[in-house]
Amino acid sequence: MKYLPLLATTTAAALLAACAGQPMQPGVQSVGTSQKTPPVVTQCIAQAWADKTQQPITTQSVLANNAAADVLLPGQPPGGAGAVVRPAWSGSGTWVGLRQGNGADTSAASSDIQACL
Numbered sequence: 001m002k003y004l005p006l007l008a009t010t011t012a013a014a015l016l017a018a019c020a021g022q023p024m025q026p027g028v029q030s031v032g033t034s035q036k037t038p039p040v041v042t043q044c045i046a047q048a049w050a051d052k053t054q055q056p057i058t059t060q061s062v063l064a065n066n067a068a069a070d071v072l073l074p075g076q077p078p079g080g081a082g083a084v085v086r087p088a089w090s091g092s093g094t095w096v097g098l099r100q101g102n103g104a105d106t107s108a109a110s111s112d113i114q115a116c117l
Contacts (some may be wrong), residue, residue: 028084028097031110034117035093039066042085044116045096046071052112062086073104081106083113 034041046057055074062068072082081101088095096113100106 025084025099028099031083031096031098031113032117033088033093033095036117038068038085038087038094041094041096041116042066042069042071042083045083045085045113048112048116049073049109052108070099073101073106073109076101076104080104081109083109 036044042059046059049071050057053074057074058072058076058078060070060072060078062070068086070079070082070084072078072080076082081099081104084097084099086095086097087093094117096117098106098110098113
């Protein structure tokens, strides 16, 4: 029984690594990478969109400690159009993509995201 916690920890780490290495979901286009941490990039994008639209912005944490998040464009439901902020695929930093959504105008979203990278 001494090895059960170690086995559980190792299994959890392996599953997390496998999930992190998965390709992005369909409909997400890469915008770029940054050396900033995911929470910093997430906050920057949310603040930029809130200032621009004067509407509340929804941020969904995908991993604990804001290690990954989705920043939704105003009026979008969960899983809708917005920024997909994830830890960089390799090394430190952040990868950011843009998810398209039904009826969402994402024309300026890419440049807003670029300003935060």
